[in-house]
Structures are given as structure tokens and as C-alpha cells.
Amino acid sequence: xxxxxxxxxxxxxxxxxxxxxxxxxxxxxxxxxxxxxxxxxxxxxxxxxxxxxxxxxxxxxxxxxxxxxxxxxxxxxxxxxxxxxxxxxxxxxxxxxxxxxxxxxxxxxxxxxx
Amino acid sequence: xxxxxxxxxxxxxxxxxxxxxxxxxxxxxxxxxxxxxxxxxxxxxxxxxxxxxxxxxxxxxxxxxxxxxxxxxxxxxxxxxxxxxxxxxxxxxxxxxxxxxxxxxxxxxxxxxxx
Numbered sequence: 001x002x003x004x005x006x007x008x009x010x011x012x013x014x015x016x017x018x019x020x021x022x023x024x025x026x027x028x029x030x031x032x033x034x035x036x037x038x039x040x041x042x043x044x045x046x047x048x049x050x051x052x053x054x055x056x057x058x059x060x061x062x063x064x065x066x067x068x069x070x071x072x073x074x075x076x077x078x079x080x081x082x083x084x085x086x087x088x089x090x091x092x093x094x095x096x097x098x099x100x101x102x103x104x105x106x107x108x109x110x111x112x113x114x
Numbered sequence: 115x116x117x118x119x120x121x122x123x124x125x126x127x128x129x130x131x132x133x134x135x136x137x138x139x140x141x142x143x144x145x146x147x148x149x150x151x152x153x154x155x156x157x158x159x160x161x162x163x164x165x166x167x168x169x170x171x172x173x174x175x176x177x178x179x180x181x182x183x184x185x186x187x188x189x190x191x192x193x194x195x196x197x198x199x200x201x202x203x204x205x206x207x208x209x210x211x212x213x214x215x216x217x218x219x220x221x222x223x224x225x226x227x228x229x
Contacts (some may be wrong), residue, residue, distance in 0.1 A: 004156075032215065039224065046217045046218070049215060074196050089156050100201065101149075102157075106155055
């Protein structure tokens with residue numbers, strides 16, 4: 001049973017529009033959430049994170065929203081650019097990110113069309 | 115200043131053989147993680163080292179899998195009697211342990227194919 005779920009395997013958006021990637025989790029012990037971006041033949045690259053004590057974190061074009069009551073988080077990319085085309089993984093940690101393993105979702109492949 | 119490196123980038127072996135996968139973490143990073151990514155899945159945790167010792171090996175699927183980090187830097191993941199189901203990309207990550215969030219930096223992975 002997956003503790004971190006990304007129910008959309010793929011998403012296609014037009015350049016300049018907003019991309020919204022969603023993630024749900026089941027384990028209430030998770031207290032740190034992260035988004036990683038992965039290009040083919042490369043390892044995942046950290047994008048943005050959020051602690052469970054916050055409901056929003058913003059970094060440039062990227063914003064992550066956390067709804068603890070719904071056990072749901074989302075990544076917003078505005079405006080989307082063709083270079084954002086990649087697989088995005090949602091991940092969670094039960095250690096405040098200070099140690100220990102990350103639990104990953106299956107990923108969402110984002111395609112941004114010019 | 116190099117990132118995490120992994121060798122080989124690709125490994126093809128036959129069922130029943132033994133393989134070793136190597137990870138060179140970022141210099142100074144005390145924590146090292148191994149993950150396995152099967153087709154269509156996200157990375158799945160295998161084992162975590164803090165220094166030379168395995169702090170958490172709960173993700174190793176069975177006793178055919180073993181990992182070492184004898185000097186607290188380079189790590190080797192060892193798989194005995196490989197099976198076709200072991201085919202996956204094996205990812206290594208490292209982080210610098212400090213208070214608060216510690217970003218895990220991933221290597222490019224080793225693609226293992228068991229025929």
C-alpha cells in the first residue's frame with residue numbers, strides 16, 4: 001500500500017500557463033514533504049520542500065501548498081516553461097527531514113508545450 | 115566540488131551472478147542512502163548509513179542484498195544470486211547532517227539488468 005500517492009501519471013500544459021501537480025499521503029506521522037524533479041538518465045534533483053507546521057512555501061516560480069487535514073499537497077509552477085518538462089516526484093519524511101529515508105510517490109510526467 | 119557519482123552507469127548480468135554497485139558521495143557528507151527505482155515507480159528506500167554504520171537497513175528486500183561503507187565515504191551495494199526482479203535503477207544519495215532539513219543529493223544511478 002502506497003503511503004505517498006501521485007494519481008496523475010502525466011500532465012500536459014501550455015507554456016506560460018500554470019502547472020499543478022498533486023500528491024496525497026496516508027501516514028499522519030509524516031512531517032516534512034519535498035518535491036524532486038527528474039530528467040531522463042539523471043538522478044532526482046531537489047526542488048522545494050515544506051514542513052508540516054506550514055501550509056505554503058514559495059521559491060520563485062514554484063509554490064508548494066500543504067493541507068494537513070486532507071493529507072494533500074500540491075506543487076504550482078507559474079509560469080510554466082518548456083524546460084520544466086520532467087518527471088516530478090513527491091516525497092515525505094517522518095523525521096523532519098533531518099535523517100532517514102524518504103518515501104516517494106510514483107511521479108507525474110509534466111510536459112510543457114511551447 | 116563534484117556531485118554524487120555512481121559506477122558503473124549500466125550493468126548487465128545473468129541470473130544467479132553476483133554484482134557490486136559503487137557510490138561516491140559528495141565530500142564531507144556523512145549520510146548516505148541507497149534507493150531502488152523500478153520502471154514506472156518512484157525511488158524505494160533500501161538502506162541508510164550514518165558514517166560507517168548502517169543506521170537503517172529496513173528497506174533491503176532480502177538477505178541477498180548487502181551494503182557497506184567501511185571508511186565512511188564510498189559505499190558498495192552488493193547483490194548475490196541476482197534475479198530478474200532485481201532489474202532496476204539503483205540510486206545513491208548523500209547529505210550533510212546538521213540541524214533542520216538536510217537535502218539529499220542524488221547520483222545518476224546504476225541501471226542493472228538481470229537477464
